Amino acid sequence: MRQRRSAQQRRRALEFETFCAGAAGRLLHAAQLLTAEPPDAAPQAERLLTQALARTYARWDRLRGEDPYETARQQLVARYAQTSWRYRRTTGGLLDRLSPQERLVLVLRMSEGVAEEQTAAALGLPPERVHQILMRASAAMLSRHTPAAPGRTRREVATP
Template sequence: MRQRRSAQKRRRALEFEAFCAGAAGRLLHVAHLLTAEPPDDAPQAERLLVRSLARTYAGWDRLRGEDPYEAARQQLVSRFAQTAWRYRRSSGGLLDRLSPQERLVLVLRMSEGVAEEQTAAVLGLPPERVHQILLRASAAMLSRRPPAAGRTRPEVATP
């Protein structure tokens, strides 16, 4: 009995290790985008990823046929959403001009390819609202203007 239990624990650890080897890089990229930290200096993104992977490992045996990447991403997204107030200030990352909610919608829809209805369900918002947030975030990223907080009035030449 004891040997069987330790063999199960070893198998579980090896399965999770293999999963992390394949998925941790992609999940870390998602965490970088969400926290708006640059990839070379991202302690909050790394902390977010580690906590999400720890929760995924805790529920590893209960996945039973579910996609482990989906479960880990769900943990990452829910942890980010719970602590989004920490990520309001820009850090110099790729999506730093967006609000945390805009980053979340943009990353789920555009980077991760999650359907609008699923994104709405995850965030507890109507699909129409998710669509509007996506449009606003996309427009902000496509504009060449600096973020609103750092915006200055252009100098006007006087004759």
């Protein structure tokens, strides 16, 4: 009995290591976008990813038939949503102008390709609200990089 349990634990650990080897880079990139940390120094993103992967590993045996990447991403989103107040500092990055909620919606929809309905369900918001947040976040990013014409403000350039 003990040998069988030990073999199951080794198989579980090997499956999870294989999953991490394939998915950790993409999940870390999403975490870096959420925390707005530069790729070369991202301790908060790494901490966020570690927490998400730990929660995913704890549920690993119950994931049979489910996508482990989706579960890990959900855990990443949940950890970020619980601690997003920590990531409000400015680093000079592209996503600094966005609120944590805007950053979360933008990363899920644009970087991760999650459907609007799935994003809404994950955040507990109606799909229309997710769409509004995405449009506002996109406009904020465009207004930051669109030069204003003479006599017009950036806001006037971003809104037709």
